[in-house]
């Protein structure tokens with residue numbers, strides 16, 4: 088870093104936003120010896136560490152353990168202690184203090200600049216009076232914010248976004264959740280397991296409609312077993328908060344729904360407003376478009392990684408973008424190979440859902456000659472010991488022209504750790520007759536791969 092005047096500081100690269108994507112890019116560039124500044128308006132670690140992935144998983148895990156104990160004969164557990172669960176959640180999110188995340192950046196020589204930054208013309212970022220000039224690249228990693236649909240009365244009804252919903256200090260007696268996607272179902276299960284009375288309102292015909300149809304059905308069954316009410320196929324047309332303090336949604340079938348708190352979980356909006364895009368001729372308010380090299384087609388010095396580029400709103404994909412963008416800035420030829428549907432995804436409910444690549448429907452829509460094979464997720468000897476009686480379906484989607492797996496979905500007890508094997512098969516386009524020789528150990532639940540390949544006829 089070099090200071091050329093009172094207010095200008097020069098770096099090789101300036102990263103805007105220190106969520107998972109920005110941290111990874113800045114750290115990798117710093118490790119390679121570049122002078123790097125990362126600008127953060129709130130907490131180092133971003134949405135994921137404090138208000139998204141980490142707290143939601145901390146809220147879900149205790150009930151999952153309890154379920155597991157219930158499935159293994161000879162073990163018993165007393166139950167959940169909600170106050171202790173919330174305390175542990177607070178530990179996981181470091182009570183919203185990011186001081187433990189700063190050394191990782193500093194150890195890599197990265198300069199941390201606190202404040203809200205914005206572009207100010209080519210290769211310049213301003214943070215209050217501070218002007219940071221980037222010799223090689225500016226990397227935008229500003230993430231996303233919760234989407235508020237334009238429903239009359241919604242803003243006035245003081246809804247919770249993911250932030251309040253993941254950091255609440257007490258278990259809300261009742262909750263109305265608008266949106267039955269991943270965030271909606273995870274929060275529904277977490278709070279219902281801790282004692283809330285929960286209703287989920289979903290406009291689509293079923294929960295989790297982007298995944299295989301059995302996913303939404305099986306997660307809905309589990310939620311209903313916890314007492315969650317699901318209203319699918321109805322849209323909210325108005326919202327209010329009554330004098331008694333209850334939030335209400337008017338629905339387009341003429342009915343209404345109420346709850347002590349209302350969580351809005353209908354998607355995320357890339358955070359491209361107020362970051363100075365107009366100073367370089369780009370339009371704020373929509374995803375910051377980049378090519379497969381994560382670089383803006385309009386400005387070769389500008390990169391966008393993570394949620395802000397709208398390609399895949401998942402932490403691990405943002406970190407992947409961060410590694411690739413750093414490599415590109417370091418002079419390597421890079422190109423995204425995993426994107427969109429190829430992104431591995433996990434829904435941390437019980438049953439857990441782990442999926443990568445196509446569903447049968449999306450494969451056929453993409454013009455592939457696709458066939459699906461299904462087996463019960465518990466169809467292995469290994470399942471007798473772990474997660475006995477745990478329901479769920481596992482599916483491979485096979486491209487019958489190329490004889491490779493183009494999609495995998497596992498619903499059932501603790502399937503997340505299976506996902507990377509499937510990701511290797513799908514991203515690596517491993518031929519089925521090679522997969523057949525990849526022998527899973529006995530008695531592990533990975534023998535599910537044998538059951539699936541046998542079902543295909545191998």
Ligand SMILES: Cc1cc2nc3c(=O)[nH]c(=O)nc-3n(C[C@H](O)[C@H](O)[C@H](O)COP(=O)(O)OP(=O)(O)OC[C@H]3O[C@@H](n4cnc5c(N)ncnc54)[C@H](O)[C@@H]3O)c2cc1C
Nearest residue numbers: 104106107108128133134139140204230393394400401402
């Ligand atoms: C409830 C919930 C649960 C989730 N669970 C998972 C999960 O289990 N697994 C998973 O993979 N994904 C999950 N996600 C998605 C995940 O949180 C995001 O994909 C991830 O946080 C994106 O990382 P990012 O670095 O792109 O952005 P963010 O994490 O949003 O970080 C962006 C950072 O930029 C900063 N910033 C913004 N504007 C400026 C500015 N002008 N100047 C300086 N700093 C700025 C912000 O303060 C923030 O710290 C979940 C999301 C939600 C809402």
